[in-house]
Amino acid sequence: MTSGQLFNYVTIGYFVAMVLFIGFLATRSVLVAKLATILAYLGFVTQTFAIGLRWYETYQIPGGAGYAPLSNLYESVVFFSWTILLIYLLIDLKYKQKAVGAFVIPFAFLAMTWAQLRLDSAISPLVPALKSNWLTYHVITCFLGYAAFAVACGVSIMYLIKVGKESADSDAPAGGLVGVFPSAKVLDDLNYKAIMIGFPLLSLGIITGAAWANYAWGTYWSWDPKETWSLIVWFIYAAFLHARITRGWAGRKAAILSIVGFLATIFCYLGVNLLLAGLHSYGS
Amino acid sequence: MSVKQRGPLGGVWDFFCSLKLTIFTLIALAITSIIGTVIEQNKSHQEYLRFFSEETIRVLDRLQFFDMYHSWWFIGLLVLFCINLTCCSIKRLPRVWRLVHNPLLTPSNQVLKTFSNTDEKLVKGDIKELSARMQAFLGSHFASARVTEKDGATYLYAEKAKYARFGVYITHLSILIIFLGAIIGNLYGFKAFVNIPEGGETDRIWLRNGQTSMPLGFTVRCEDFSVEFYGESQRPKEYSSILTVIDQGETVIDHRYIEVNDPLSYKGLTFYQSSYGPAGDEVISIKVNVRDTDKADAFTLHRGQLAELPSGDRVRVADFTPMFRNFGPAARIEVLPKEGDARMVTVFKNFPKFDEERGGDYIFTLVDFDQLFYTGLQVTKDPGVWVVWLGCTLMIVGCLVAFFLSHRRMWVILTPQEGKVGVRMVGSAHRNQPAFELFFDELKNKFRDELSAK
Numbered sequence: 001m002t003s004g005q006l007f008n009y010v011t012i013g014y015f016v017a018m019v020l021f022i023g024f025l026a027t028r029s030v031l032v033a034k035l036a037t038i039l040a041y042l043g044f045v046t047q048t049f050a051i052g053l054r055w056y057e058t059y060q061i062p063g064g065a066g067y068a069p070l071s072n073l074y075e076s077v078v079f080f081s082w083t084i085l086l087i088y089l090l091i092d093l094k095y096k097q098k099a100v101g102a103f104v105i106p107f108a109f110l111a112m113t114w115a116q117l118r119l120d121s122a123i124s125p126l127v128p129a130l131k132s133n134w135l136t137y138h139v140i141t142c143f144l145g146y147a148a149f150a151v152a153c154g155v156s157i158m159y160l161i162k163v164g165k166e167s168a169d170s171d172a173p174a175g176g177l178v179g180v181f182p183s184a185k186v187l188d189d190l191n192y193k194a195i196m197i198g199f200p201l202l203s204l205g206i207i208t209g210a211a212w213a214n215y216a217w218g219t220y221w222s223w224d225p226k227e228t229w230s231l232i233v234w235f236i237y238a239a240f241l242h243a244r245i246t247r248g249w250a251g252r253k254a255a256i257l258s259i260v261g262f263l264a265t266i267f268c269y270l271g272v273n274l275l276l277a278g279l280h281s282y283g284s
Numbered sequence: 285m286s287v288k289q290r291g292p293l294g295g296v297w298d299f300f301c302s303l304k305l306t307i308f309t310l311i312a313l314a315i316t317s318i319i320g321t322v323i324e325q326n327k328s329h330q331e332y333l334r335f336f337s338e339e340t341i342r343v344l345d346r347l348q349f350f351d352m353y354h355s356w357w358f359i360g361l362l363v364l365f366c367i368n369l370t371c372c373s374i375k376r377l378p379r380v381w382r383l384v385h386n387p388l389l390t391p392s393n394q395v396l397k398t399f400s401n402t403d404e405k406l407v408k409g410d411i412k413e414l415s416a417r418m419q420a421f422l423g424s425h426f427a428s429a430r431v432t433e434k435d436g437a438t439y440l441y442a443e444k445a446k447y448a449r450f451g452v453y454i455t456h457l458s459i460l461i462i463f464l465g466a467i468i469g470n471l472y473g474f475k476a477f478v479n480i481p482e483g484g485e486t487d488r489i490w491l492r493n494g495q496t497s498m499p500l501g502f503t504v505r506c507e508d509f510s511v512e513f514y515g516e517s518q519r520p521k522e523y524s525s526i527l528t529v530i531d532q533g534e535t536v537i538d539h540r541y542i543e544v545n546d547p548l549s550y551k552g553l554t555f556y557q558s559s560y561g562p563a564g565d566e567v568i569s570i571k572v573n574v575r576d577t578d579k580a581d582a583f584t585l586h587r588g589q590l591a592e593l594p595s596g597d598r599v600r601v602a603d604f605t606p607m608f609r610n611f612g613p614a615a616r617i618e619v620l621p622k623e624g625d626a627r628m629v630t631v632f633k634n635f636p637k638f639d640e641e642r643g644g645d646y647i648f649t650l651v652d653f654d655q656l657f658y659t660g661l662q663v664t665k666d667p668g669v670w671v672v673w674l675g676c677t678l679m680i681v682g683c684l685v686a687f688f689l690s691h692r693r694m695w696v697i698l699t700p701q702e703g704k705v706g707v708r709m710v711g712s713a714h715r716n717q718p719a720f721e722l723f724f725d726e727l728k729n730k731f732r733d734e735l736s737a738k
């Protein structure tokens with residue numbers, strides 16, 4: 001059994017969990033929601049094990065000194081989907097809002113599908129520039145932050161659907177798929193809670209990145225595109241935090257800021273490497 | 285903001301305190317920052333010509349888009365941001381300070397009504413004895429209480445995590461501290477470079493423009509430099525130097541290995557391996573035989589350096605190349621006899637017999653050569669960096685406090701009411717209300733149990 005095969009099972013697991021969560025929206029069956037949650041847990045545990053296995057595998061290749069599997073695009077996308085599950089399951093444990101799964105698990109599933117089908121999963125020895133503990137801290141904190149923002153984005157989409165539906169037919173209680181959504185107030189709160197987790201993590205990610213740059217190149221900040229985009233993301237979520245406590249900006253506008261923030265996050269993560277030049281390009 | 289008649293100054297103040305301005309500035313910073321990630325910054329005119337016309341370049345240059353992070357308008361946004369932050373804090377901090385240091389011990393009925401977590405019970409008994417019991421109750425289930433008496437009523441007040449109120453202000457202050465650190469770095473720090481040939485040393489470095497030099501105050505010696513290439517190519521794989529630092533005649537750092545990503549620091553200066561190059565003069569080893577004898581002399585010479593043979597004739601390496609056409613390393617050696625004209629001899633390392641066949645009275649052999657490199661070091665000094673790290677630490681601490689701690693307050697008010705005592709419990713948390721509600725509901729049950737138990 002290789003880690004690659006296990007990741008395939010994980011992908012299938014997330015797919016089924018996703019379908020079941022959407023099924024839950026349609027059927028409102030508690031049993032379906034339970035099954036979906038169990039699958040999400042199973043996928044998460046398997047993925048944890050598979051990442052550990054890949055770590056072990058990095059020691060097995062010829063000339064491989066072993067490294068935390070966070071060094072190339074494939075590994076980072078796999079790790080990203082793992083962190084999404086981690087944050088989602090934490091929030092699920094605390095708030096038990098099953099409908100949220102239908103809007104969060106798809107992110108993890110898409111990430112895994114992309115990694116498994118499109119990205120180069122070969123294990124190769126690390127280039128010297130990436131041999132640094134700062135890199136590991138930097139990547140872990142950034143991705144945990146990104147994952148929290150993914151959850152917040154899913155919840156914000158639900159919020160906009162819910163609020164849109166409720167204002168469209170204001171007298172009748174919202175039925176259909178939206179019926180099992182948590183109330184707008186709860187969604188707003190979940191959105192905030194997720195960003196509350198993500199914001200300090202992103203800040204820490206930017207700081208560890210700066211510390212690494214300072215150590216390696218003698219400047220903690222040089223406005224390279226990757227750095228700048230992470231700062232843009234940070235500005236947007238800072239705006240979100242203040243929007244929530246400002247009259248006229250709470251609710252819809254805050255939810256939109258959260259979605260825009262996640263789009264910027266994705267651009268920071270992928271767009272910068274694929275479209276803009278810079279120091280950070282993975283695996284070039 | 286309520287409509288108050290405070291004149292134009294009050295209006296300006298309110299503008300700088302407003303959270304709407306904060307949101308505007310943050311979004312403006314986010315949007316404008318994109319420009320610098322799309323247009324490469326600080327490139328030469330030639331490079332921009334590959335993407336833009338002369339006309340466009342002129343416009344973009346006027347807008348300072350080619351160095352936008354240092355443009356007046358971007359810096360202006362940052363200054364606006366700091367003013368906003370400062371004003372907002374000045375406005376709110378005193379209120380929070382008072383709240384924390386002079387807690388509301390005896391809130392009026394009106395104030396109490398604004399809190400939604402509340403419970404009340406009318407019990408028989410003595411107000412003193414009940415107050416003692418409620419003190420013990422708060423002490424064991426929440427926090428120890430302060431007792432105040434006012435107008436015949438007894439007020440108990442207990443609180444937890446009052447300093448959580450300052451979390452937000454720590455975060456905001458941290459941003460100003462980070463800016464301060466960056467400014468210190470800009471004013472008192474510098475970026476410089478220096479090239480040191482292998483075996484050489486320096487006590488000066490050159491500032492970025494390459495014109496001005498400045499003294500280090502100590503000496504750095506490059507003991508050795510090595511470079512490894514990818515296969516046969518000229519593409520360097522790894523390069524490193526070994527440096528020694530000598531301060532006032534004393535070796536303070538001895539043979540320290542540095543490479544890309546692994547610098548050396550001394551007295552606030554950091555030396556980064558950043559480049560390398562040939563240090564001009566190779567050292568050339570030659571051997572000189574006198575024909576038909578077994579007398580031989582070996583010399584190691586720099587280009588142009590003279591050496592005297594036992595006969596009194598002198599030689600020097602007039603020229604050297606590591607690659608002469610396809611023949612490999614070659615040297616031109618000039619012989620300067622005691623009397624008579626100078627002559628030139630060419631020797632090849634790969635053809636050691638070549639000079640013997642020439643038939644001169646000396647036979648020269650090019651034994652070997654050693655290419656010396658210089659190590660290119662980037663030298664930086666940033667006295668503000670510690671201020672920046674302090675700011676970063678405070679930011680994280682501030683965020684954690686702001687998000688995950690909440691100032692919780694609890695009042696128990698005992699009032700005599702027609703022979704009985706009204707006991708009222710009120711609670712408030714400055715954030716995370718749902719969790720506090722759960723806590724309060726549980727406490728409410730215990731509160732009732734406590735009061736019904738006799």
Ligand code: HEM
Nearest residue numbers: 238241242303306365366368369372452455456459683686
């Ligand atoms: C112009 C700049 C800023 C101003 C004027 C400002 C002002 C404020 C104000 C008035 C509050 C509410 C405080 C309260 O609840 O009593 C607040 C909250 C907060 N601010 Fe700022 N702020 C600014 C920039 C920032 C930035 C850049 C950050 C990023 C770290 C930040 C982080 C926070 C956090 C974490 C909170 C708490 C939010 C919450 O409770 O949900 N602020 N800010």
